[in-house]
Amino acid sequence: MKSFETFHPLVIFAFFAAAIGLSMFFMHPAYLVITIFLAVSLNIALRRGQFFKDWKLYVPLFFLMAIINPLISHNGKLVLFYINYNAITVEAIVYGLSIATMIVSIILWFSCYNETITTDKFIYLFGKISPVFSLTLSISLRLVPRFQQQLHKISNAQKVIGMDYRSGSLLHRIKCTLRIISILITWALDNAIDTADSMKARGYGIGKRTSFSLFIFERRDGIVLLFIMFLLMVNIWASIIGTTTFYFYPTFSIIQWDLKNILFYCSYFLLLAIPIIIEIKGGIEWKLLKSKM
């Protein structure tokens, strides 16, 4: 049961744009902790088993990035030890860890994005801003599986006339593969002209293009979108007045824990937690409905 997916594409896109944009931006430790925590939670909520498979990729990446920075950067006041007269500092290590956290969270956000913004949603969104580009994109996207099918057909037909690309000497195989690709390209280009003429015959370019979609902007979409916008503004405000600024060099700046800052941290948490809150709400509703049955 994934409730966040059922929201209007605009809402989902706005959330990811805000989340990824802000995650790239904030290097403050408190913010980083919030980011990585919520990115991991959303990943578990949306991708379950898939996420635990990907861990093998993220952990080495994380440590690689964390190790490289202190070797490159020798700034900072708290020196741990020296390698070849180059200081290895606490600041550089922590900075490397922070960068690693940031990058891993962005990759995690993107894997959630890939899960929720399917291609039809993407084309629906960009069809309004850039109709020609998204038309090209959607034709191209559709052609890929078609070409794969056609490749299969062509290679079967070639096999019958003794041009099997899987048998014979290496030279023969290469020759057959090139033949198949050449046939595919000729076929594809000729076919493209047919499609284009058919589009023209049906009046492409005369009026405004209509497109089919099942997405309806409901009231709940409006509410969530307003919420995202409001929290985004609050966070931009926080970064303008300097709440999110944090210096690693020459030495760490102090993390503030007064009420104002805690409220800003909460607003960031709330913004990134929107899909998780929606998922949890959906889950509870589903359980309640089931228990009533």
Place this chain on the structure above:
Amino acid sequence: MQKRLSLIISLVIIFIFIPLTLYAGIVLFNDRKYYFISIMIIILASIPFFLSFERRKPQPREILIIAVMSAISVTGRALFVITPGFKPVAAIAAITGFSLGAEAGFLTGAISALVSNMFFGQGPWTPFQMFMWGMIGFIGGLLGRTGIMHKKIPLILFGIFAGILFSFGMDIWGTMSLYGVFSMEAYIVALTSAVPFTIVYAVSNVIFLLILARPIREKLERINNKYGTFQ
């Protein structure tokens, strides 16, 4: 009028928005937000290309041929999924550029990157990949006008150049994601550690260009003669 408007918008983006973003990155964000700023700049730099295509109101035939060339390079990328770096995408974008001009080359490269990442997963690297492959197609288009790309030696040189360009461009992204900031020292480390990849890019470009350039050019010319698509 249509054309002029898109030119004005492009000029505004290139001469006002991009420097403004750089300025904001240096002054407002204390020269620390390279990652964010670089992605913003790459996106801004790609806008003029898409905008001029959009405003020109291209004919269905142009749209279809660009879509077909992108789909072929995506299919090619999917076929060579097991060999890292050894992909025909840059070569096909360049060949499209040779025959159909700089704009078509850019769009083929950029759309190939976007569409193939729809299959393999989008990430923060998508805008960089789109821009780099698009640029290879664009430069291919500019060189194609001179007519020297029919010969073998310029083709080989272009393949090597495109491999190095792609590697240098993607390493800017790589450096910034590994170190958070862009330092020349780190960039050189990244470039030297990426040398095997650069070689694979260059070699694959040369191979695919040598194999594919002539047949695809002939096919596009044939379509052009038969239907008179791109004048």
